[in-house]
Amino acid sequence: MEKSEIFEKVVKILTPYVKSQEALEGVSPETHILDDLKVNxxxxxxVVxxxxxxxxxxxxxxxxxxxxxxxxxxxLIEAKIG
Amino acid sequence: MIGNDIVDLSDPESSRDACHSRFDRRVFRAEEGRSLSTDYSDVQIRWILWSAKEAAYKAARRVSAGVVFSPARFVVDLDRSLCGAVWCGTRRWPVRVRIDGDCVHAVVNGDETTAGTLSGVRRLTAAELRDPSEVVRRFALASIGAELGVAISELRIEKVDRIPQLVLAGSVGHVELSLSHHGAYAGFACRNPRIDAAARISRRIAVRKAARSHDAPHASISYPSRAVQGDLR
Structure with missing residues (x-):
């Protein structure tokens, strides 16, 4: 599975739990899950x-x-799925 | 070492079916919650135990930034009054959980025998829900300022490695502070600031006297064993 595909699936899974829509709109690999997306x-x-x-x-x-x-x-997911 | 956690039971994400079907199995051990009153619902027990684990983790992080938040490794042992301990390996974290209506608030003070705890809970207004992080900081500062009899401008909150601490203007060191918000509630806990502040003021006076008299600095301060509960709703 391509890294970009994993990224898309990860963001899709995170989306219902995100409290900051602004951070979600600009989500990138550097986006902090707790501090930026405000996932508690x-x-x-x-999510895990x-x-x-x-x-x-x-x-x-x-x-x-x-x-x-x-x-x-x-x-982490990329390493796990090999 | 201080930690606190708050859960709003009325928030949709606290409802029975909001969690993944394997959440409870992943987070809790079978023995946890067995000693709690049967008057509590499964949902209440879930968040009572969770808040205790989270509060203990926050306290543990003050000892070691490398501590792993593995909820199942933080084992909660509460009596029917919701007092008890959270065990992580051989380390015991004294905890007290209060449940009041929709609000569950856990406070851990690992140093309970030598210092009291000041803690508070507040329901947020609709306007405050826009920025609960800022509200909980202002709430903690106002509560602690009132306890110390000092203006809020004399206090500030700093974060080191994402761990908040309270700094009193002109003082060296800090007071341990833990902040939490969830849904419509905000809560905090800190080492009794009167005790810490008194010790610091005493030290400052001693240092100034020593500077004038060339005596060795000293501070004589007793640490009464008392817990202060500042429920400010």
């Missing part, structure tokens, strides 16, 4: 579970802890 920490659990479902992967909490930006999430 409980919702981040849901949806990543697991959408990409058929398992993501443990140690991996999640390293994800700060949308780009971090894309890279």
């Amino acid at each position: 920490s409980a919702r981040l659990v849901d 579970l949806e990543f697991e479902d959408a990409f058929d992967i398992e993501i443990d909490d140690d991996d999640v802890d390293k994800v700060e930006t949308v780009g971090n999430a894309v890279e």
Whole structure:
């Protein structure tokens, strides 16, 4: 799967949980999921579970802890799906 | 070490079916919540436990910025009065959760035996919902200023590694502060600022005296064991 395709799917999964529509409109790999998109920490659990479902992967909490930006999430998923 | 977390139970994202079907399995252990009153609904128990975990994580981050937020590793053990502890490995974080109507507020003070806690909860107005981050900062500053008897202009909030701290003008060091907002509620918790401020003022006086007299600086201050609850609704 191309990185751009992963990025698009990641943004689509994040979208219902985003509190800052302005940040979503300008979303990029550098966009911070908590600080910019204002996704709260409980919702981040849901996001991770949806990543697991959408990409058929398992993501443990140690991996999640390293994800700060949308780009971090894309890279993590890319590494998991090989 | 201080941490707090607030959950608005009336917010749509707190509803029973708002979470992923595997959320509870991922976040909670089977033994958590068993000791809580059966009067609480499943949804209330979910967010009581979550808020305690989140508050403990915020406190733990003050000890180590590298601590991983793995909710299942923060194990909540509350009694029926919603007091107890969150365990992370062998580390125990004393916690108290208050549930009042739609609002769940958890406060952790890892240093509970030597210092009190000042905490507060406020419901936001419709206008304030536009910028809850700013509102919670102003609310905390107003509450702490009132407690200390100082103007808000004497206080400021700084963030270091995304961790907020309160700075008193002209003072060295900071007071631990935790901020939280969710839905229509904002909350904060801090080490009792009177204790910290008194200690700092005492130190400043001691340093000034020492500078004049060439004596070694000292500060004599007792740390009463008391908890202050400033529910400002």
